[in-house]
Amino acid sequence: MSGAVPSPPPATVHPLNELDYAGVGDGTAPEIRPGVSSWLWQRYGLRIGGVMYRDGVSVNAMSSVTVDLNRSCTSYDALVGVDDMTFGFGSARFSVYGDDTRLWRSGVVRGGEAAVPVHVPLKGQRTIRLVVEPGSAWDTVTVADWAAARISCG
Structure with a gap:
């Protein structure tokens, strides 16, 4: 034996729009916590700022989605913005929490603007919570997107 250290297994990528809900999945991969x-609208094909994204999730601009990671995960990545179905109206602010600590927060993103990239390291986190707040009191029904949202684990 040469004493070489084996390479770690490659990361497993979990698209947010394909996650099971806790109680439906087997508890070995990230799952959305119901209740x-x-x-949450798990989608294929959504548009932010005139750009089409293959997948993602849509929520109202007053939302909180908790994901139990169920394993060691390394990062959360997405592109966030106001869905073009709002015809350029509305605004929202996006946050990512790890357990109970805010790890990332956007500025106010307005309808028609380009998506904002998100990259959040998740080492040591057991859950993530994706929070969207309206940009103003008038924006509570704004449709907000987490496009190309991925949790990398392993």
Whole structure:
């Protein structure tokens, strides 16, 4: 034996729009926690700022979605913005929490603007919570997107 250290297994990528809900999945991969999570539309094909994204999730601009990671995960990545179905109206602010600590927060993103990239390291986190707040009191029904949202584990 040469004493070489084996390479770690490659990361497993979990698209947010394909996650099971806790109780439906087998508990070995990230799962959306029902009961505490807001309405969530797991989608294929959404548009932010005139750019089409293959997948992602949509929520209202007053939402909180909790994901139990169920394993060691390394990062959360997405592109966030106001869905073009709002015809350029509305605004929102996006946050990512790891357990109970805010790890990332956007500025106010307005309808028609380009998506904002998100990259959040997740080492040591057991859960993530994706929070969207309206940009103003008038924006509570704004449709907000987490496009190309991925959790990398392993």
